[in-house]
Amino acid sequence: MNPVKTFLKKHLSRDEVFLSILLLVTPLTAFYLMQFAYSGGLPWEYSLNVLLANYLCIGVVHFTLCAVTNYIVVCSILTHILCCIWGIANHYVSLFRGTPILPWDFTALGTAAAVADSYQFSLNIPMAISILLIAAMIFLLRKKLKTGRFRPSKNRLRLRVTYLCAILLCAYPVLQPNALGYLGIETDVWDQSKSYSQDGALAVFLRNTQFMSVEEPKDSSEENLNRIVSGVTDHTPAVSTDTRPNIVAIMNESWADFEDFGNLSLSESVTDYIDSLDNCIQGHSYTSVFGAGTSASEFEFLTGNSMAFLPSGSIPYQQYVLEPTASLASLLKENGYRTLAIHPGERTSWQRNQAYPLLGFDQFKCVEDMDVPLTEEHGYVSDQSSFNQIIYEFEHKSPEERLFLFNVTIQNHGSYTVENYPAEVTLTDEPGKYPMAEQYLTLANKSDEAFQLLVDYFSHQDEPIIILMFGDHQPSVEQEFLDKAYGVTQDNMTMEQYMDKYKTPFLIWANYDLPDDQIPTSSLNFLGQYLLSYAGIEASTYENYLTDFQQKLPAMTFVGYVDANGKAYSHLETNDYTSMIEDYRTFAYDNLFGGQTRHAQYYQAP
Incomplete structure (x- = not known):
């Protein structure tokens, strides 16, 4: 018998195999759903680097939810819903102002709410399909909503360690967005919408957080500023x-x-x-x-x-x-x-x-x-x-x-x-x-x-x-x-x-x-x-x-x-x-x- 099958049969039930697959595949399918809702992007349009980068970004949220609740099915549905909402929200913001959601926008929620009434919101075909896919997912998994968790085990420590390792692995690029650059995730400051579409609406958003701090000039010393000022001309106004x-x-x-x-x-x-x-x-x-x-x-x-x-x-x-x-x-x-x-x-x-x-x-x-x-x-x-x-x-x-x-x-x-x-x-x-x-x-x-x-x-x-x-x-x-x-x-x-x-x-x-x-x-x-x-x-x-x-x-x-x-x-x-x-x-x-x-x-x- 295949040693892998033997191991799975000995240590995991059929339900637990299903839950393990659902646990691991959710960040991937949620990414596809997010991009489809945002720009109509299809699975085969994204490179392995883009998939991995966004898998890690979504995974840190998904695995954390699973670690806290241990309800894998519920967490999977919730992760898909959150990613769908993120994709749709970025679509509308990009449509109305030309750029998707940026990290600094969360300081302007009041301004956004004040002008939101003047815009018309309507679902396009990718958004409607995304919502239907979530509805279908909920329908197919409805019987597992209450039972969709790993059963209590004598070795709960092993489960917790597994969750923790997954969270830590995914958290690094979230806490250090520059690391996403090693996976080819870049932000185009002149065309953010295109970057979100090509490299992922969540990974590029996190990549943008590196620009939240203002770059200090190469030489901001008083001596350098005095040098600059020394060459300034006093201009006479054009009128009296x-x-x-x-x-x-x-x-x-x-x-x-x-x-x-x-x-x-x-x-x-x-x-x-x-x-x-x-x-x-x-x-x-x-x-x-x-x-x-x-x-x-x-x-x-x-x-x-x-x-x-x-x-x-x-x-x-x-x-x-x-x-x-x-x-x-x-x-x-x-x-x-x-x-x-x-x-x-x-x-x-x-x-x-x-x-x-x-x-x-x-x-x-x-x-x-x-x-x-x-x-x-x-x-x-x-x-x-x-x-x-x-x-x-x-x-x-x-x-x-x-x-x-x-x-x-x-x-x-x-x-x-x-x-x-x-x-x-x-x-x-x-x-x-x-x-x-x-x-x-x-x-x-x-x-x-x-x-x-x-x-x-x-x-x-x-x-x-x-x-x-x-x-x-x-x-x-x-x-x-x-x-x-x-x-x-x-x-x-x-x-x-x-x-x-x-x-x-x-x-x-x-x-x-x-x-x-x-x-x-x-x-x-x-x-x-x-x-x-x-x-x-x-x-x-x-x-x-x-x-x-x-x-x-x-x-x-x-x-x-x-x-x-x-x-x-x-x-x-x-x-x-x-x-x-x-x-x-x-x-x-x-x-x-x-x-x-x-x-x-x-x-x-x-």
Whole structure:
């Protein structure tokens, strides 16, 4: 007789053989179910390395459950359910914002819940099949739900040791995610969805945890920082410092300029009024996020720091702005401005209520605090209401007071699937083919109309005012529409074309004369320097450093950077700009993480 069969017959009953197989195979089948629910992935699409890595990650949960309860059947069903839920959740998050669930997202559950009602959830075929498979599994194993455990044995110690060994074996890559790299599990910071699909939604998630700590510059010493500062030029503002205008910065939710690519034919332009403005400086700036991640764009604009120096998908307001941090608000406050932030959403979204005071804002108004009648567009407070609040604040301040107002709009927020919302702007060659895009374009057109009312009002005011409006990121709409707008599919993009996914418009308008300047390219972390210069405000040493930096690299984002000739580069390459970027990293690190040793004088008003 076969010695293996003899051993099994002597030491294990038929039920225990079944339970042993179920115990060992569950992490594998649960992985297949997770990937199928997430992206429709099929078993033969994954390499042995990917299978092993995800087996270990799922196994540590499964074997722990089994060790605690010893109910193998129940634990197997529960493991499959958890993996299915994880796959489905990542699918929806990836669909709505362009990236799946990242480790830092668990600090933003409140923000996610606040906007969840605006999205439509529907099961696709892989999800429905996954749920049916779990139902079938429960049905087939229903008789073993109560009895599906290893029988009490005189040698319980052997069973416990077996469970413990399995847990320890699986736990190592979970506790040390870098070890997953030895199995070929890598994370693509530019295409997380693809990484989750190819290498496993759980293994890549754990791999991302290695980026939760911020990389310290190679040389963050005081001597090195002084060397960097010694080369900074003092820049004279572009207008007279006697002007001292009121300053309004508007970060317009999902404001993009798809018409700029020249590949769309629309029933009407969504920037008619803005394009007609006189005394207006217009251009495009690059962002570090696509489809979502508004607070990252706020952080870059207000602080001048770049997301390029922070982990993929991180949320600075919740992770790093934990003590007073230098920003445009703090600088203008030192210049005698009252600083006010307005966001017509929930107070705790992205923990703005905690971050704004640390950034130097005297006051923060959310939707509950707004003083004007509120109207909505597709379920969000309209831009017209946001801009009316700006006017209200101006009318209720004293003439002697100078105001810096930072307004984050919310009208154009995704998703763009509200039923019966009229599409007033359509594609003339393919009307109705891209309903999400047409709903978005309709909203963008309403932003243009609302901005006209704002400019008309301030055009007739005697007090000087300057207004900067910029987009925080492009919207997440149909990929086919984006391919059409860009004129190229993502798989065939050059680095310059890939950077264009992160390009949004900006404009600077004032009711006093502005220089006849052109700013063809920038990025959000540099826009503040232009605003200060055209407002006649003396910059800090750090702001002057950023002005110097952008003369060679006018755009710098998490995705990459662009030189003065318009050539785009990835952060993965080493070139003549590498040492210059490392200096920027050093300065930004001192600004954000300097703590008690931070060189505060470099970030203060002169």
